[in-house]
Amino acid sequence: MAKTPEQPKMKRRQQFVETFKMARKGDPKLVWWLLGAFVLGAAIGFGLFWILPGSGVIGLISSIVGAIMLGLLGALLLFSRRAQASAYAQIEGRPGAAASALTTLRRGWKTEPAVGFTKQQDVVHRVVGPPGIVLVGEGNPTRVKALLATERRRHERVAAEVPIHEVVVGNDEGQVPLPKLVKYVGKLKRQVAPADMTDLLSRLKAIDAARPAAPLPKGPVPTSMKGFRGQMRGR
Incomplete structure (x- = not known):
């Protein structure tokens, strides 16, 4: 019974992995694009949170958290666009x-x-x-x-x-x-x-x-x- 709540999460995780594999097949440079988007988003996030009020350890921690959040957001948004383009490119012209x-x-x-x-x-x-x-x-x-x-x-x-x-x-x-x-x-x-x-x-x-x-x-x-x-x- 304890494993029941994990099943939907596993399904979504597997679905995401399959989508990534499909996108990477049609877009070999996908990983590098995502890495670049993460780094750029993280840099922007760190800068934005660094100028907010706060200093010392608390300011540093909030800046790191902000960098990670915006970095992941940027990577996911780019993944959405490139995966969509890759999916359509792979099926275009085929029956159905x-x-x-x-x-x-x-x-x-x-x-x-x-x-x-x-x-x-x-x-x-x-x-x-x-x-x-x-x-x-x-x-x-x-x-x-x-x-x-x-x-x-x-x-x-x-x-x-x-x-x-x-x-x-x-x-x-x-x-x-x-x-x-x-x-x-x-x-x-x-x-x-x-x-x-x-x-x-x-x-x-x-x-x-x-x-x-x-x-x-x-x-x-x-x-x-x-x-x-x-x-x-x-x-």
């Missing part, structure tokens, strides 16, 4: 990358990967949240555009009164880059009340039950993006 990124959305969003797809692995993912229904396509732009139109018509049959948004992931004009996808979706205008979400999701089950399984390869993107959600989202 957008679906993996969308798992980092906050609570109140429901993501369903590959609600529509082609044999060439062009896919459309669905996100249901405060803005309504967001259809996110990735793959060949021409095929994805047609696929989005098909999915829009399919969803309008069961949720005609709900706003439907279309997003194409990519780096061309009119598309949303993968690293900016979550932020873009999260900023869409809120038009669906939380109380209506349950009914909407229930109606969408009708079209979900009729579609075949998506022919995506197993494990197309790093599964640690889910761990990345809790560690890096800035809650």
Whole structure:
């Protein structure tokens, strides 16, 4: 019984380690960047606390504590940014990358990967949240555009009164880059009340039950993006 409280902490610690390994794989200089951020933050912290009232041993101790705190804060903030960039760089261009990124959305969003797809692995993912229904396509732009139109018509049959948004992931004009996808979706205008979400999701089950399984390869993107959600989202 005494070990029960330790289990969640161990899980978070392991999650952080996995996130660090993933980030370091895509960013070999990560350790040096973190060390530099810690040293810079520690120097600023020491200087700030040193000029505060106090002298002797107490002043020295408070300055050291302040240096450590600001050093760790600086390193963690930098780790968050570089780990996020590394994670997106590793999955960008791979089948299912957008679906993996969308798992980092906050609570109140429901993501369903590959609600529509082609044999060439062009896919459309669905996100249901405060803005309504967001259809996110990735793959060949021409095929994805047609696929989005098909999915829009399919969803309008069961949720005609709900706003439907279309997003194409990519780096061309009119598309949303993968690293900016979550932020873009999260900023869409809120038009669906939380109380209506349950009914909407229930109606969408009708079209979900009729579609075949998506022919995506197993494990197309790093599964640690889910761990990345809790560690890096800035809650």
